Amino acid sequence: MILGFDAGQGRAGGVAAGHTAGKVLQMGGSTERGRPGRIVGVAACLLLLAGACGGDKSQSSADTTSVAPDASIGSDARSVPSDPPTTVADAKGETIDDLEARWAERRAAVVASLSADPYGIDEKNLLFGPSQLSVDLTTCPAGWSDVTGITDTTISLGLILPQSGDQVAYNDLWLGMKVYFDWVNAHGGIAGRTIQLVTRDDGYDAATTPTVLADMLAVDSPFYVTTVGTPGSLAVYDQLNKGCIPQPFAATSHPALADPVAHPWSTGLQMSYPTEAVLWGNWLKQNLAGKEPVTVGALVIDNDFGQIYADAFQQWADANPDVVSDVQVVKHAPSVTSVAKEMAKLAEGQPQVLLAMTTGPACTSAMQEAANTGIDATAVVRFLPSGCTGADAYMNPAGPAADGFYAVGPGVVSLNDPAHTDDTFVRFAAEQLEAADLDPTRELLGVGFGQYGWAHVEILRIAAALPGGLTRSNVLLALRGADLVHPMLDPGVRFTTSGTADAYFVEGAAYNRYDTKVKGWYPQGAAIDLNGASPACEWVRGICQR
Numbered sequence: 001m002i003l004g005f006d007a008g009q010g011r012a013g014g015v016a017a018g019h020t021a022g023k024v025l026q027m028g029g030s031t032e033r034g035r036p037g038r039i040v041g042v043a044a045c046l047l048l049l050a051g052a053c054g055g056d057k058s059q060s061s062a063d064t065t066s067v068a069p070d071a072s073i074g075s076d077a078r079s080v081p082s083d084p085p086t087t088v089a090d091a092k093g094e095t096i097d098d099l100e101a102r103w104a105e106r107r108a109a110v111v112a113s114l115s116a117d118p119y120g121i122d123e124k125n126l127l128f129g130p131s132q133l134s135v136d137l138t139t140c141p142a143g144w145s146d147v148t149g150i151t152d153t154t155i156s157l158g159l160i161l162p163q164s165g166d167q168v169a170y171n172d173l174w175l176g177m178k179v180y181f182d183w184v185n186a187h188g189g190i191a192g193r194t195i196q197l198v199t200r201d202d203g204y205d206a207a208t209t210p211t212v213l214a215d216m217l218a219v220d221s222p223f224y225v226t227t228v229g230t231p232g233s234l235a236v237y238d239q240l241n242k243g244c245i246p247q248p249f250a251a252t253s254h255p256a257l258a259d260p261v262a263h264p265w266s267t268g269l270q271m272s273y274p275t276e277a278v279l280w281g282n283w284l285k286q287n288l289a290g291k292e293p294v295t296v297g298a299l300v301i302d303n304d305f306g307q308i309y310a311d312a313f314q315q316w317a318d319a320n321p322d323v324v325s326d327v328q329v330v331k332h333a334p335s336v337t338s339v340a341k342e343m344a345k346l347a348e349g350q351p352q353v354l355l356a357m358t359t360g361p362a363c364t365s366a367m368q369e370a371a372n373t374g375i376d377a378t379a380v381v382r383f384l385p386s387g388c389t390g391a392d393a394y395m396n397p398a399g400p401a402a403d404g405f406y407a408v409g410p411g412v413v414s415l416n417d418p419a420h421t422d423d424t425f426v427r428f429a430a431e432q433l434e435a436a437d438l439d440p441t442r443e444l445l446g447v448g449f450g451q452y453g454w455a456h457v458e459i460l461r462i463a464a465a466l467p468g469g470l471t472r473s474n475v476l477l478a479l480r481g482a483d484l485v486h487p488m489l490d491p492g493v494r495f496t497t498s499g500t501a502d503a504y505f506v507e508g509a510a511y512n513r514y515d516t517k518v519k520g521w522y523p524q525g526a527a528i529d530l531n532g533a534s535p536a537c538e539w540v541r542g543i544c545q546r
Helices: 094-113 165-186 208-220 230-242 273-288 304-319 338-348 360-374 389-401 422-437 443-465 474-482
Strands: 126-129 133-136 154-161 194-201 224-227 295-301 324-332 354-355 382-383 404-407 512-514 520-523 538-540 541-544
Touching: 094 422, 094 443, 094 474, 126 474, 133 474, 154 165, 154 208, 165 194, 165 422, 165 443, 194 208, 208 224, 208 230, 224 230, 273 304, 273 382, 273 404, 295 304, 295 338, 295 360, 304 324, 304 354, 324 338, 324 538, 338 360, 354 360, 382 404, 422 443, 443 474
Parallel strands: 154 194, 154 224, 295 324, 295 354, 354 382
Antiparallel strands: 126 133, 404 512, 512 520, 538 541
16 A cells, blocks of 8 residues: 655545456455455555544445446546556466566666666766766765665664554554565575664654654664655655765655755655646546646645645646646635635636545535535546545545545555455565564555565665665665566556656556445556656755756
């Protein structure tokens, strides 16, 4: 399951996506095995606040298959890239050794590419990478070392995350990572070195994270530091970049983690808010091509979170005037629970598309008011943000008004998805977690093991194989020049970056449509991959400068 944060509210949002035709999926629904479609539990809405991804556990399995998906719209969108890489997420009947061999082939190709001139460090101590990536290592602080945290036998990795307080469930993330790292260590480690994972608890308090980081750097001297959550990640990423310390795969969807210019040492992993906005635009382009340009009504929460969505979609609309003629924005205060007034204002423009760029109770109110104001009658499609797809929390309270709303899923495989039970890596992950006396149905354990643990290991393996071996600067190169096939991504969704041109690892997902009769989401076709379509974000003084 992929992470999704509401950076403005301090809430986190997630959405599950499926691609099995004719199946219903529960975004934030039941964790029962054996039911059709993508079914994930509350914990699968990784890093959500309690209840944000609630599901309807009272449904029978028969209920979930009683209604066919609406194939009239959305199903003809481009489903895979023209030349997709060989996938491993759907591999069945293989062994983990088979997959390891294929991963080694992919890594070798990446290493060969990144080892070629002019990549690497030149005589002026400038680091060059793909797509005009340039990092001046002379600006690193006095005493900085490219190999801090590395010995002949160990690699010390830092992880700052909530291990106490309301968000203590996040602790499963590192437990899952540790199980994967333990397996890798038992099978040769990283170029003969074992991974040592050092954790610190920041209680999901951004005011605490810098202090926790300072203690970690002083006491443990880690090779790099990964952070969890938007507030904490942003609280320290200036410090980490000034210190030339990698901050790989920060668990947040905020676009600031896609800033290869001002913050080259930091990356995210999951699908970002701007990518989600681009996918909204892609749906319009695929389904409304050849028709008159449409007007879009955007309900935007008045904070940084809402503005990120609004800016990203407006940029897409400006580049596609043949699809969108106008974007009408109406903002609402973050504290309101009803957006009746704002939706009435939007209705005056009779928008043909509704985009809800909000979170919390406003999502439920927006659905209800779309029906009350007549927007439902004029809009050909209505999109909710991925953070507002929980059945119990948002969809079911909206009643009949929720029917037919669309949302974008992350294109990531869940260990609890019956459609993937026999996948080699899913089976392997479940077996390893069970062997460690951990419950693989706890979604965060699977996410830590597969989605995050695997990504960390592959990047470390690439860095270790580059000229100069395992160094911080080689980790940066690997992070900014990855071209891999992630075993936890749906087929057709790539795991790729390219310097300043492509700063997002995941830019693919499925479109899903809510059906109130079964209280679940139907995937509308296969996952869509828009690799390279999300513009990088040069994050300067709280604004994306593209």
